[in-house]
Amino acid sequence: MMRIKDKVAIITGGTNGIGKATVELFIKEGAQVVVADLDDNGADLAKSLSTNGSECLFIRTDVTKETDVRNLVEETVNKFGKLDIMFANAGIGESAMAHEMTMSDWQRVIEVNLSSVFLTNKIAIEAMLESGGGSIINNSSVLGLVGQPSVTANAAAKGGVSNLTRTLGVNYAKEGIRVNSICPGYTLTPLITSKPKEFIDGLIANHPIGRLAEPEEIANVVLFLASDDSSYIAGSNILVDGGYTAQ
Numbered sequence: 001m002m003r004i005k006d007k008v009a010i011i012t013g014g015t016n017g018i019g020k021a022t023v024e025l026f027i028k029e030g031a032q033v034v035v036a037d038l039d040d041n042g043a044d045l046a047k048s049l050s051t052n053g054s055e056c057l058f059i060r061t062d063v064t065k066e067t068d069v070r071n072l073v074e075e076t077v078n079k080f081g082k083l084d085i086m087f088a089n090a091g092i093g094e095s096a097m098a099h100e101m102t103m104s105d106w107q108r109v110i111e112v113n114l115s116s117v118f119l120t121n122k123i124a125i126e127a128m129l130e131s132g133g134g135s136i137i138n139n140s141s142v143l144g145l146v147g148q149p150s151v152t153a154n155a156a157a158k159g160g161v162s163n164l165t166r167t168l169g170v171n172y173a174k175e176g177i178r179v180n181s182i183c184p185g186y187t188l189t190p191l192i193t194s195k196p197k198e199f200i201d202g203l204i205a206n207h208p209i210g211r212l213a214e215p216e217e218i219a220n221v222v223l224f225l226a227s228d229d230s231s232y233i234a235g236s237n238i239l240v241d242g243g244y245t246a247q
């Protein structure tokens with residue numbers, strides 16, 4: 001059974017990693033999908049995934065820019081008639097200690113990993129209030145819940161994403177808009193696979209399950225939250241972390 005047949009979804013950061021795995025899964029599950037990314041390879045991805053039943057469209061978007069995000073949602077609604085699902089997934093990595101950072105290092109991570117989530121959620125909510133509901137999924141992280149060596153602004157950003165999710169979940173549940181986050185452990189995407197082997201081995205040692213996640217294992221949970229299978233889940237942060245935060 002297709003679990004999100006004829007739903008209209010936007011996936012930010014959909015050209016690579018967790019976003020790309022989610023785009024592929026959503027198309028298989030019958031949705032119309034808009035890939036919103038700065039990386040123009042999303043155009044080829046969208047073309048290769050479009051089928052007779054499901055259309056995949058690329059809209060070049062910088063999620064930190066209000067005009068871009070407004071245009072993204074407007075074009076989506078113009079083309080497909082509504083917006084049912086927003087996966088606010090775009091983000092950047094960080095490895096920095098506070099005493100070595102500048103204010104502009106801090107502000108860049110907060111802008112891309114936190115303020116963009118506010119912006120995409122706000123504009124999606126405006127559209128969903130018009131159409132009568134929807135599901136928003138934010139990509140937080142285990143870093144939204146626990147501290148971690150050599151991560152500073154991203155822990156603050158993800159903590160913000162997790163609690164923004166709770167408060168938007170509370171504020172819009174009655175309107176039929178469910179807002180939830182996923183909190184992945186470390187996942188084998190370009191963000192991580194580009195790092196040295198010793199670094200990756202160190203990460204694996206911190207996951208009781210004994211390996212890092214495949215992007216598809218994260219996408220499965222995004223699908224669950226996007227679909228009616230999760231109809232009673234609102235304002236939640238769902239761990240998908242191989243036991244990382246349970247230790």
Ligand SMILES: NC(=O)c1ccc[n+]([C@@H]2O[C@H](COP(=O)([O-])OP(=O)(O)OC[C@H]3O[C@@H](n4cnc5c(N)ncnc54)[C@H](O)[C@@H]3O)[C@@H](O)[C@H]2O)c1
Pocket residue numbers: 012013014015016017018019036037038039061062063064089090091092112139140141142183184185186187188189190191192
């Ligand atoms: N990989 C992990 O271990 C891990 C763990 C927990 C959470 N996450 C979160 O998952 C999300 C996706 O990460 P990933 O690992 O798939 O990374 P990735 O680098 O593979 O993909 C991120 C995508 O976001 C896009 N992007 C970056 N800045 C953008 C902007 N301003 N506007 C539009 N698009 C932009 C990139 O072009 C890229 O396609 C991020 O929010 C990240 O913090 C990742």
